[in-house]
Amino acid sequence: MPDHPITDEAALKETIDRLKNAPRLALDTEFMRERTYFAELALVQLADHDSIHLIDPLAQLPAALLGSLFNSPSQTKVLHAARQDIEVLLPLTDTPLAPVLDTQIAAGLVGYAPQIGYGDLVRQELGVVLEKTQSRTDWTRRPLSAAQLDYAADDVRWLLPLAARLDAKLDSLGRSHWLQEDLANLSDPKLYRVDPKDAWQRLKGSESLPIPEQQRLRQLSAWRETRAAQRNLPRGWVMTDDVLRLIARSPPRDLNTLQALDAMPSASAQTLCDELLDTLALATQWPLEGVVQRIDLKPSAAERARANALTECVRQHATRLAMAPEVLATSRDLKRLARGDALEQVLNGWRLQTLETDLRTCLTAH
Numbered sequence: 569m570p571d572h573p574i575t576d577e578a579a580l581k582e583t584i585d586r587l588k589n590a591p592r593l594a595l596d597t598e599f600m601r602e603r604t605y606f607a608e609l610a611l612v613q614l615a616d617h618d619s620i621h622l623i624d625p626l627a628q629l630p631a632a633l634l635g636s637l638f639n640s641p642s643q644t645k646v647l648h649a650a651r652q653d654i655e656v657l658l659p660l661t662d663t664p665l666a667p668v669l670d671t672q673i674a675a676g677l678v679g680y681a682p683q684i685g686y687g688d689l690v691r692q693e694l695g696v697v698l699e700k701t702q703s704r705t706d707w708t709r710r711p712l713s714a715a716q717l718d719y720a721a722d723d724v725r726w727l728l729p730l731a732a733r734l735d736a737k738l739d740s741l742g743r744s745h746w747l748q749e750d751l752a753n754l755s756d757p758k759l760y761r762v763d764p765k766d767a768w769q770r771l772k773g774s775e776s777l778p779i780p781e782q783q784r785l786r787q788l789s790a791w792r793e794t795r796a797a798q799r800n801l802p803r804g805w806v807m808t809d810d811v812l813r814l815i816a817r818s819p820p821r822d823l824n825t826l827q828a829l830d831a832m833p834s835a836s837a838q839t840l841c842d843e844l845l846d847t848l849a850l851a852t853q854w855p856l857e858g859v860v861q862r863i864d865l866k867p868s869a870a871e872r873a874r875a876n877a878l879t880e881c882v883r884q885h886a887t888r889l890a891m892a893p894e895v896l897a898t899s900r901d902l903k904r905l906a907r908g909d910a911l912e913q914v915l916n917g918w919r920l921q922t923l924e925t926d927l928r929t930c931l932t933a934h
Contacts, residue, residue, distance in 0.1 A: 573611065573712065575627035583614070583621050584637055590616040592669070594727035595638070595645045597653045598707040598720060605796045605803070607656045610707035612637070615724040622720055626708065635660035641667070646731045648672050648686040648723075655760040664755045671727065673750050674734040676895045677743050690726045693733050698722050749917045764790035764797075771809055777816070780852075785816040787851040791843070807836070819848050867906065874934045875906035881930045885923060896923060905931065 574580050587593060598611035612623040614637065625634060638645060638661050647653050650670040657665055675689050676682040687698045702719035712720075738744045753759075768774055768789035774782060789812060796803045811831050820826035826844065827837040867875065879893075879902055886893040896919060904914050911927060912920065 572717070573622040573624035573627075575624045575629070577629060577633065580623065580629055580633055583623070584633070586619070587614060587616055587621070587637070588640065588643075590643065592616070592644045592646055592728055592731065594724040595647050595653065596720075596723040596727070597656050599652075599656045600706065600708050601802075603802065605800045607652075608708060609656050609659075611712070611720055613720050613724040615721075615728065617728055620721045620724060622717060624710075626710070631660055635662070638665055643667075644669050646671065646727045648689070648727065648730075649683075650754060651759065654754060658760055664757060664760065666755050668751060668754055669731055669747075670751060670754065671730050671734060674731070674738060674747050676892065677746050677750070678734060678737040678741065679890045679892070681892055682895050686723065690730060693730055694726055696726060698726075746918045762793060764793040767793040771812070781816045784819060784848060784851045785812060787847050788812050788816055788844075791847045807840075815844065815848070820845070867903070870934075871906045874931065875902055877930050877934045878902045878905055878927065881926050882923065885926055889922075 574583060594613075594615040596613045597609060598613075599607040599609050601607040609625045612625060612634075614621045614623070623629070623634070623637075638657060644667050645665055646669045648670065649672045650665070650668050654665045654668070671686070671689065672682075672684060675684050680689065680692075687700060690696050690698055699719060699722070702716050705716055705719075707716070735744070738747055762770075765786070768782070768786040771785065771789065774785055777785065788807075792803055792806050792812065795801075796806045799806070808831070811829070814829050814831065815826075818825075818829065820829065820841075822845075823837060823841045826832060826841050827834050829837075878897075879899070882893045882897050882902065886896050889896075897915060901914050905911065905927065911924065911931075915923060915927075
């Protein structure tokens with residue numbers, strides 16, 4: 569266990585040389601994003617079968633040298649719940665990290681809950697109980713304590729034996745190719761970049777609004793996303809979701825009507841008024857593509873019956889496979905099918921091959 573993180577270039581080069589031939593590299597990151605739009609990388613943890621290395625990216629280490637740790641196409645990086653780590657490392661890697669093995673995805677394919685945490689998985693697979701005392705620590709503060717370093721090291725200490733256990737289970741079940749399909753999806757750059765024009769879709773319930781409100785919300789959300797990224801501020805610091813919805817519902821005509829909106833701070837209204845009015849004026853100029861045309865989203869009795877039948881079909885199939893049903897198909901997937909979306913538009917790959925016959929039978933019957 570290292571007693572301090574690597575902070576100098578010479579030690580980093582030595583670590584890179586030591587790890588470069590490892591076929592698999594356990595990897596985790598610690599980062600902070602509570603005060604920023606972009607996550608701030610605060611610590612990198614790496615391990616092979618023999619050693620653990622902690623690297624301090626706040627020590628002004630050369631970005632290109634740091635990035636070279638992760639860019640070998642012949643070295644599999646083993647992570648748990650990899651998506652956030654891949655996003656955080658993008659400034660160093662330029663493209664999504666690859667090849668990767670995500671132990672959370674692998675665990676879902678052998679029967680665990682799809683969002684199982686690293687600690688729970690290590691306990692159930694390896695019989696090791698990990699400390700959770702540093703889960704909410706500020707990783708940007710220096711120096712890091714011995715307890716923080718121990719916690720960070722544990723995040724990679726068990727990844728390689730965990731991956732080996734899951735590999736063996738997947739192989740015995742004939743599902744290794746399922747994992748490879750799911751891991752390939754992590755290489756899509758769109759997973760890690762929010763297009764401002766699509767930001768509104770992250771707001772819960774937006775699809776149920778009348779079309780004019782959806783148009784205004786789409787334009788306002790794009791404005792907020794762009795402003796937050798440009799200033800590297802959390803979205804909520806620019807404007808909260810509630811205020812966005814209020815403005816979309818009751819668009820102000822001037823400063824007075826903007827200040828009259830509930831939850832709109834007067835100072836913010838004065839600062840942002842002109843921008844918001846200009847933004848709202850553009851709302852109807854965007855094409856309706858992506859805006860839900862159907863206002864009444866309440867499912868019909870026939871749709872509800874189809875959704876229930878599809879849910880039961882997937883549940884039975886999941887029981888036979890000893891998997892969680894949502895690993896096979898999410899409730900959103902099944903609602904889309906019940907609404908009439910084509911099966912090939914909703915599912916693909918091994919999921920489509922596994923469920924196609926049963927789901928088509930179910931849809932034909934309902």
